[in-house]
Every structure is written in C-alpha cells, then in structure tokens.
Amino acid sequence: MKRLIQLLIGALFGSGLVLSGMTDPSNIRAFLSPFSGWNPQLMLVMASALAVVIPTFFLLKRKEKPLISGSFMSSHPSAIDKPLIIGASLFGLGWGLYGYCPGPAITALVYGQLDTLIFIIAMFFGMFAAKLLTALKY
Amino acid sequence: MNTAIYSISGGLLIGLSAILAYTLFGKITGISGISFQAISKIKQFSITDKWPWVFLTGLVLGGFLTHQLLHIPTPELPSSPLWLVIISGSLVGIGSQIGSGCTSGHGICGIGRLSKRSITATLIFMLTGVIASETINFLGIL
Numbered sequence: 001m002k003r004l005i006q007l008l009i010g011a012l013f014g015s016g017l018v019l020s021g022m023t024d025p026s027n028i029r030a031f032l033s034p035f036s037g038w039n040p041q042l043m044l045v046m047a048s049a050l051a052v053v054i055p056t057f058f059l060l061k062r063k064e065k066p067l068i069s070g071s072f073m074s075s076h077p078s079a080i081d082k083p084l085i086i087g088a089s090l091f092g093l094g095w096g097l098y099g100y101c102p103g104p105a106i107t108a109l110v111y112g113q114l115d116t117l118i119f120i121i122a123m124f125f126g127m128f129a130a131k132l133l134t135a136l137k138y
Numbered sequence: 139m140n141t142a143i144y145s146i147s148g149g150l151l152i153g154l155s156a157i158l159a160y161t162l163f164g165k166i167t168g169i170s171g172i173s174f175q176a177i178s179k180i181k182q183f184s185i186t187d188k189w190p191w192v193f194l195t196g197l198v199l200g201g202f203l204t205h206q207l208l209h210i211p212t213p214e215l216p217s218s219p220l221w222l223v224i225i226s227g228s229l230v231g232i233g234s235q236i237g238s239g240c241t242s243g244h245g246i247c248g249i250g251r252l253s254k255r256s257i258t259a260t261l262i263f264m265l266t267g268v269i270a271s272e273t274i275n276f277l278g279i280l
Contacts, residue, residue: 010196013155020148024213032271048149053250056157070164087237092263094229096270103169107201119227126231
C-alpha cells in the first residue's frame with residue numbers, strides 16, 4: 001500500500017510535468033529566452049505549484065512526524081556558500097542549453113528518443129564526477 | 139496545449155505531489171537528489187529504501203498515462219547536435235550535485251519553505267539559464 005501511494009505521488013509529478021509542457025524542451029527554451037519571443041507560461045507552473053506548497057509547508061511546521069512513515073528533516077542547510085552559487089550557475093547553463101532539467105528529462109524517456117537517454121547518462125556522469133571531486137576536496 | 143489552464147493544472151499537480159511526499163513520508167521531491175539516490179543504490183546493492191525507484195517509475199508512468207488519456211501529442215524534441223546534448227546533461231548533473239538541488243528541489247520544495255538559500259539558487263539558475271538559452275538563440279545552433 002505504501003509503495004502504491006509513493007508510485008501515485010511520482011505519477012502526479014510526471015503528469016504535472018507533461019500537462020505543464022515542461023517535457024517539451026522548446027517550452028523551457030522559450031521561457032529562458034526573454035529577449036527572443038518570451039513564453040512566460042512556466043511562471044504560472046511555478047506559481048501554482050508554490051501556491052499549494054508554501055501554505056502546506058508552513059502548516060506542517062507544527063507537526064512532528066509524517067503521517068505514514070519516515071521523519072522530517074530536522075535542519076536544512078541555510079548557508080549561501082560558494083558550492084551553491086557555482087552549482088546553481090552551472091546547472092542553469094546546462095538547463096538553458098538544451099531545455100531539460102532532471103525531472104522532465106526522466107519523464108521524457110516515454111518518448112523513446114535517443115537524445116533523452118544520452119542527456120540522462122551525461123547527467124549521471126556529471127553527478128558522479130562532481131561527487132568524486134567534492135569528496136577529494138574535503 | 140500551451141494554454142494557461144494546462145500550466146496551472148500542471149503546476150498544481152506538481153505541488154500536490156510535493157506536499158503528499160513530504161506530509162506522508164517526509165520526503166523532498168527534488169528529482170536530481172532522488173535520481174542520484176536511485177543510481178547510487180544500485181551500486182551499493184542496498185535496496186532498503188525503494189522510494190527513489192518507486193517515485194521515478196511513477197514519474198515516467200504518470201507522464202505516459204497523461205499523454206494517453208488526454209491525447210496530448212508527443213512533443214517534437216529539438217534536433218540538437220550531440221555535443222550540445224552531452225554538455226547540457228553533464229552541466230545539469232554537475233551543477234545539481236554541487237549546488238545540492240535542481241528546479242524541483244530548490245525551485246519548488248526549497249522556495250516552498252521560503253529558504254533564502256533556495257530562492258538564491260533559483261534566481262541564479264534562471265539567470266544563467268537565460269544566458270545559455272539566449273546564446274544558443276544568438277548563435278542559431280538550434
């Protein structure tokens with residue numbers, strides 16, 4: 001039952017990505033092109049998602065435990081440090097080059113395109129490379 | 139397809155998924171983190187928590203069903219050169235790992251709890267996203 005609910009949670013997310021047009025890289029590229037025929041539609045996606053998430057997360061502050069299982073993170077990192085700034089900058093560059101971030105790319109696997117698979121493999125290589133680099137540094 | 143109703147309902151579903159994951163299981167729907175967990179777990183052969191794999195299966199399944207049930211046409215993917223796909227994917231991977239999050243983790247969950255760190259990250263990746271996208275437009279690569 002627990003697994004079924006988790007599957008449904010994933011499905012809601014995937015459905016939302018398809019409905020909002022985020023699995024189409026040209027929509028993302030158009031959103032990230034304010035000087036070349038801007039398509040602001042993705043602002044609506046983010047705004048409507050946040051409209052439900054912000055109040056819920058606020059109310060949840062009073063709760064101690066999740067309703068089914070697991071636990072809430074006791075503390076979240078809050079420092080605006082160098083890794084955050086460098087990481088977010090590189091992430092944005094990659095996002096704007098092709099038009100995919102991780103969620104839409106994985107959902108787009110249903111289109112059976114080789115490019116999507118190559119993007120995802122490159123993404124995992126990038127993640128492991130960055131993980132190795134940061135592990136070496138500290 | 140590009141109507142506001144679709145954007146709003148899509149956003150609401152994404153938000154609903156995020157609050158259900160957190161309220162029921164205490165899980166953050168940051169897809170870069172979830173996919174990294176899914177892959178690193180294969181390596182360690184540890185399958186104690188199947189959440190990453192179950193969630194990702196749902197993600198693909200939900201996308202598939204939405205196309206089927208609502209008869210949404212499959213988007214035509216850009217015919218980008220291979221090097222661009224590889225560089226783009228690598229940067230997304232490196233950046234989300236170093237910056238501890240992506241569009242969903244920082245942009246939805248992080249901003250969702252009004253984290254200054256996530257608001258900063260989101261503003262930065264939108265800015266560099268615009269730089270990358272407009273550069274591609276300028277050079278006429280796509």
